[in-house]
Amino acid sequence: MIFQDTEKNIFTLHTRNSTYQMKADPNGVLLHLYYGPRISDCDLSPLIRFADRGFSPNPAEVGNDRTYSLDTLPQEYSGSGAGDFRLPSLELELSDGSWVADLRYVEARVEKGKYNLEGLPAFYAPQEEAETLIITMEDATSHVRVDLLYGVLEACDLITRAVRIENRGDAPVRIRRAASLCLDFQGADLDFITFDGGHVKERGLNRTRLRSGVQSVGSIRGISSHQHNPFVMLCQPGADEEHGTCYGAALLYSGNFEAAVERSQFEDARLTLGIHPFHFCWLLEPGQSFTTPEAALVCSPNGFSQMSRQFHKAIRTHLVRDVWQNRRKPVQINSWEAFYFDYDHQRLLQFAKEAASLGIEMFVLDDGWFGHRDNDSSSLGDWWANEKKLPGGLSGLSAEIKALGLELGLWIEPEMVSEDSQLYQDHPDWVLNPPGRPYTRGRFQLVLDFTRAEVRDYVFQALQALLDSAEISYLKWDMNRALTQVWSAALPTERQGEVYHRYVLGVYDLLERFRQANPNTLIEGCSGGGGRFDMGMLYYTPQIWCSDNTDAIDRLSIQYGTSFAYPPFTMGAHVSAVPNEQTGRSVPLETRGTVALSGSFGYEMDLSKLSDQEKALVARQIRDYQESYDLVQKGDYFRLTAPSADGAPTAWAHVSPDKRTALLCVVSGQTHAGPPFRRLRLRGLEPGLRYRLTGDDMLWPGDVLMQAGYPLPILGEYQCLRLLLKAE
Structure with missing residues (x-):
């Protein structure tokens, strides 16, 4: 007021x-x-x-x-x-x-x-x-x-x-x-x-x-x-x-x-x-x-x-304008860490069938599906299906994925162009670079000049043609390099100081056009993971890939810091294979699930390499996600302990608005001989209510849990607890 x-x-x-x-x-x-x-x-x-x-x-x-x-x-x-x-x-x-x-x-x-x-x-x-x-x-x-x-x-x-x-x-x-x-x-x-x-x-x-x-x-x-x-x-x-x-x-x-x-x-x-x-x-x-x-x-x-x-x-x-705001987002699996660029049509279908059998609801096809892209040095800007990998194009793949009961998602990187592409051959002046200067490359990419309406129009029309040809429910909008040689051929000398800002305005303009043209398609932001995790992007992309680092222990710190401003539902968080590709660390599948289940949930792995026991655990994690969705995505979030290098557990909780239900999550760090007994003080509960915890016969008063604390069991290295509290 x-x-x-x-x-x-x-x-x-x-x-x-x-x-x-x-x-x-x-x-x-x-x-x-x-x-x-x-x-x-x-x-x-x-x-x-x-x-x-x-x-x-x-x-x-x-x-x-x-x-x-x-x-x-x-x-x-x-x-x-x-x-x-x-x-x-x-x-x-x-x-x-x-x-x-x-x-x-x-x-x-x-x-x-x-x-x-x-x-x-x-x-x-x-x-x-x-x-x-x-x-x-x-x-x-x-x-x-x-x-x-x-x-x-x-x-x-x-x-x-x-x-x-x-x-x-x-x-x-x-x-x-x-x-x-x-x-x-x-x-x-x-x-x-x-x-x-x-x-x-x-x-x-x-x-x-x-x-x-x-x-x-x-x-x-x-x-x-x-x-x-x-x-x-x-x-x-x-x-x-x-x-x-x-x-x-x-x-x-x-x-x-x-x-x-x-x-x-x-x-x-x-x-x-x-x-x-x-x-x-x-x-x-x-x-x-x-x-x-x-x-x-x-x-x-x-x-x-x-x-x-x-x-x-x-x-x-x-702030967010989410097409899934009033319904549960599907559990997705992304193809990237499963096989990178090395796939064909048959391999994709087998991958999707395995995912559907475990209860996964969306298959996201990541990099490598367009132009003649078999590695990261070509084809950005050539937004048409690679028919050697996808003989029926995206429309054919979409129909087959839908027949399996899955939705289809797609990775794109609209702001970039490869020199080995038809787009660059036709329009070399469409990149940011002063005349006469050699290029500075990042990931073999150049940056398209999004200050120019004709560039944005081309990208919109090329990608929209794909979206019109297939049922695509989700786009992962990536951006994998910083801007250098920031100069636009479309602006006079006295306006070159406007290029950085006009570029951002151009990105916002194109995102808004996609939102308006595809009101039922969820767009997830990404910039090498969390390189553009900000409230500006959340206005257009209501969730953002939190980090390219999917190691569960590192993710504790990343998601902890992110949570000070940004709610859990905005954080793209997936369970990946071990040893982790970024850290080489092996963490139990249950712990990887506990960490990812406090974000926008999915998987990044080849499911065919899992044991029957691990597949059963994946199916259980998916059910846990579905059952606790409203609590995690719409409840209040409480940081109970900060991630620590000394082996102390990291703990957080999700509490329902009426305080009658809570989800307590705990992940242990490195173990040492003679560990202490630890009590964890919860927050956000109703002092006068009594709560029953998963697997515990005792009714715990809310004020006891918040003031005296809950006795944590001694956990092994990188072990976890995920306990539901319900008031009776």
Whole structure:
């Protein structure tokens, strides 16, 4: 809910558990007053202090008042070049060569419902479940006007931010930096938490105290990246899963981003989040506007767990647009780790028959089905069936798969092209590369110029012809290299700084076209696994392949870090063969199943190589998935312990909204002699209810399980428990 005090120009945003307040002062500076746990309605202006600070200059409006400086005031959206030397939100290069952005308040209005962003992902809500605040600022000299957009989804504790920049002057302006979010804290005793790693080791949690200066993470790879995720947290130093105030901030964007936080000389802090300024320069002609991606904020007064559940709820109900949202997603098996490129029609059918006999419901044909592709060096862009492998084409395969009672899914990589392809021979200028420069290749691939409508049209038409010819229920949309030599033949010199962003807009445009044309087809995102796991992609692809690393023990850490912002149902998680191809580790099939069953479930293996006992276990895992689907996919998720290198078990739980049913999952680490007896304290149960656990005759009061804990048996190395709790 949004309150506007028109006399004092105070704006207060309330969610269920948080309050956000700002004020336009008499000089037109929009001051940030408060963001934190929900408080009573009150003018918080007395929290702002003034003092004469050396080397902090004073704007013209205040004359000789040396106590008023943009360098010392908490601001809602910081400019640059006008006296604030902290992290800027907006940098403008003006036609006279100056770099000054000095924004002052013009007006504000409140609207029912949630704003939307044309061509960009954004949270959505029915009109009665959200409100929008639009605050207009302007740089009086350049006549650049800025609309600060705030969306409030009260029940989810979610506040969204976006910025619309309009050139109302008579000369071109270049935007050099445009953050989606600026958040000032009048104290810097905070921890900064980021989620970092690399390919096959994504989203590991890193926590550090704020130090003087700037700390940042980001990506200049053209994708949000395996290395750093566009979700960060700030929290009190003692905050944990259940205690302390914490702030989560996410950027709904799948390209270059920067999350930066600065601890200033006066012991305050500023967080900015938005498009990375690397190689970014957007030319804004008179009358034109530019819109930043959306940022999303959640403040939890009660630790990380509450923050995560609010993000999970918002993503589930107000971000993803899932054709399977109101029905159970099928259990799938992917062909990749079973035989890579080495298959023919008969082998595929035998593979599918084996899968159907065990209860698997969808067969996904991965790489190698198109052009003349027998390895990863050819045919990307030639989106027609390889008839040596598929004599009847995809339509024939589709009919045979359907006859087995299975649905058919398909792997594609639309953003790439191989030099050994008909598409490249016909259109070599369709790749990103400056003239006269040798190519930089990744996985033998070049990147198609998705800034160009004709390129997107070709890809859409070629793939849509396939989808029209066969019954395909699922697409795995992959992207297997970072962007280099980022230059478009379709843009003039002065607009080459727009290519990175226009590329992302092109990806979003094509994804939306596929969604509209194929409303019953589920699209799963992928970028070498988790290289583009962000809320922007989730708007178009409601689940994402969490990592190319399918080792169950490594996946504990990957899925743990991912869960801080992203709910389990968004995480593509499969049971793969052992020894694992990434780690060489052998983990029991039951443990591999327990880990994968807490995501979007499936298999990556040659089922014919399993023993009869293992096949029976696969069939049981599939039944477990079907029976616990609503609990895992729609329940509340609780991290009970963090993955540990010392052998301690990793534990988590899924709890139904009414708290009457829960699923406890535990996986042990490496074993050592003389292991301790361990008790596990659960969370999220109803204290007054009594629960019966699988295989346990005792009725356990909820408060006992949460306060005293449940006695874990001593587990062998990489062993697991998966226990259902039901209230009686």
